[in-house]
Amino acid sequence: MSRPDHAIGEEDLFAAALALPVAERGPYLRRACSTNPDLLDRLTGLIEGFSKAGTFFNEGPIRAWDSADRVGPYRLLRELGEGGCGIAYLAEQTTPVKREVAIKVIKPGMDTKAVIARFEAERQALALMDHPNVAKVFDAGTTAEGRPYFVMELVRGIKITEYCAQSSLTIPERLSLFVQVCQAIQHAHQKGIIHRDIKPSNVLVTMHDGMPLAKVIDFGIAKATQGRLTDRTLHTEVDHIIGTPAYISPEQAEPTQAAVDTRSDIYSLGVLLYELLTGHTPFDAHELAQDSVGRLRERLRSEEPLRPSRRLSSLDGEQLTWPSNSNATSSARLVKQVRGDLDWIVMQCLEKAPSRRYQAVNELIADIDHYLRQEPIRARPPSLTYTLWKLARRNRIAFAAALAFVLFISVLAVTMTIQAQRIALERDNVEQQRQRAEKVSKVMLSVFAAADPFQSAGNPTGTGLLEQAASSIRRELADQPGPRGRLLQQVAHAYVRAGDSKKS
Numbered sequence: 001m002s003r004p005d006h007a008i009g010e011e012d013l014f015a016a017a018l019a020l021p022v023a024e025r026g027p028y029l030r031r032a033c034s035t036n037p038d039l040l041d042r043l044t045g046l047i048e049g050f051s052k053a054g055t056f057f058n059e060g061p062i063r064a065w066d067s068a069d070r071v072g073p074y075r076l077l078r079e080l081g082e083g084g085c086g087i088a089y090l091a092e093q094t095t096p097v098k099r100e101v102a103i104k105v106i107k108p109g110m111d112t113k114a115v116i117a118r119f120e121a122e123r124q125a126l127a128l129m130d131h132p133n134v135a136k137v138f139d140a141g142t143t144a145e146g147r148p149y150f151v152m153e154l155v156r157g158i159k160i161t162e163y164c165a166q167s168s169l170t171i172p173e174r175l176s177l178f179v180q181v182c183q184a185i186q187h188a189h190q191k192g193i194i195h196r197d198i199k200p201s202n203v204l205v206t207m208h209d210g211m212p213l214a215k216v217i218d219f220g221i222a223k224a225t226q227g228r229l230t231d232r233t234l235h236t237e238v239d240h241i242i243g244t245p246a247y248i249s250p251e252q253a254e255p256t257q258a259a260v261d262t263r264s265d266i267y268s269l270g271v272l273l274y275e276l277l278t279g280h281t282p283f284d285a286h287e288l289a290q291d292s293v294g295r296l297r298e299r300l301r302s303e304e305p306l307r308p309s310r311r312l313s314s315l316d317g318e319q320l321t322w323p324s325n326s327n328a329t330s331s332a333r334l335v336k337q338v339r340g341d342l343d344w345i346v347m348q349c350l351e352k353a354p355s356r357r358y359q360a361v362n363e364l365i366a367d368i369d370h371y372l373r374q375e376p377i378r379a380r381p382p383s384l385t386y387t388l389w390k391l392a393r394r395n396r397i398a399f400a401a402a403l404a405f406v407l408f409i410s411v412l413a414v415t416m417t418i419q420a421q422r423i424a425l426e427r428d429n430v431e432q433q434r435q436r437a438e439k440v441s442k443v444m445l446s447v448f449a450a451a452d453p454f455q456s457a458g459n460p461t462g463t464g465l466l467e468q469a470a471s472s473i474r475r476e477l478a479d480q481p482g483p484r485g486r487l488l489q490q491v492a493h494a495y496v497r498a499g500d501s502k503k504s
Helices: 010-018 020-033 037-052 054-064 111-128 160-166 171-190 262-278 285-291 294-303 308-314 317-326 330-338 341-349 361-372 384-394 395-453 464-477 481-503
Strands: 074-082 086-093 099-106 137-142 147-153 203-209 211-216
Touching: 010 020, 010 037, 020 037, 020 285, 020 294, 074 099, 099 111, 111 137, 111 147, 160 171, 160 203, 160 262, 171 211, 171 262, 171 330, 171 361, 262 308, 262 341, 262 361, 308 330, 330 341, 341 361, 361 384, 464 481
Parallel strands: none
Antiparallel strands: 074 086, 086 099, 099 147, 137 147, 203 211
């Protein structure tokens, strides 16, 4: 019968501490034994003793594995790296094919039930998957000393953050590489596996046919969404934080971890994306590693990290040099690129409640694809202005042509309107002049008619005709002061001449 969680013993806590990087062992033990100082002292002493005994162990079977030694059909060449409970070796497979592989073996003295169960779970998780962005498992077995091992694809790469910095990748290039990581995690989820420890050191970038290829490794704390990955019992330590504090979701910090599911990996992917964009994790990694369990839980539950663009804006010149240089762009341009859609995408991943995050990795991949295609993203609240802006960004040439056409039509319409107004004004002026001429003609005709003895009654005198003409001019041309004045002036001159002629 397996032990309940609250009955986890010193052996399991010791094994769990050793499985962590050296720098994380002390903080982990202080959290796990916060209510039991005596247990903390004993485990700290055991850890120190084990570290001092490392030379002795290395002089044993591990050191004895030189280039002449073999593990089954594999010839060990050299050590690649050492983790908390295992050592990875570069090896050469000789049969049935010849190739270089990586072999992971449990360290001497680490073959406890808890470690072996976790080791077998990792091996089974990798064996279930077949994806170009996940390291493959080729074989498994037990050494002559009885220590389990498994054989993996050899990944010659560096951490994704280091690769992006060294290669000065742009934002779109980083996103394309990040999508590969998302595709690997989506594949794991489809196989019923939650990684639970997504971080830069577990994502290596190698070159394949001249192109960067991301490889997700280390499924050492993977969890099955259904059933179990191994027949051995996997214990969950009380108050043990599964995963790296800076990258875990709020639910991963809870005691029971009952709410941990595939959306927990989405949170960790958001942390990784945040770091790829800003050069920093949402919360300071060193501070979280030193926090007590209670403090860590409270921060993850309640504290809201700055949006990536605001984080970049808050950095001073020296702090901002790393992300801006590695992104091959200026600091101001980097902030502008991150502000907006990328802020929304990252913060959607980092929602406290799993129900508010992307519900599947494919949704995250789709939004990144929408961003790269200048299309509206799902994480951002929809609006007509935002949709039109995205449409314009996505179809710049067509939109520019349409805008130019609209401007041309607008200018043409304004020009034609002005021209039409001018034509109408000129037409009105002509009409007014015609009417004035008609009135003048009418007056003149009336004057001539008065002087016609066949049309006028009696025999009007010259002065009488002039008075009639003046009266007619004043009456008919009252609204035309110009012509009226000129005609009256002529009548006056005629009147004067008529008087002069009488005198003579």
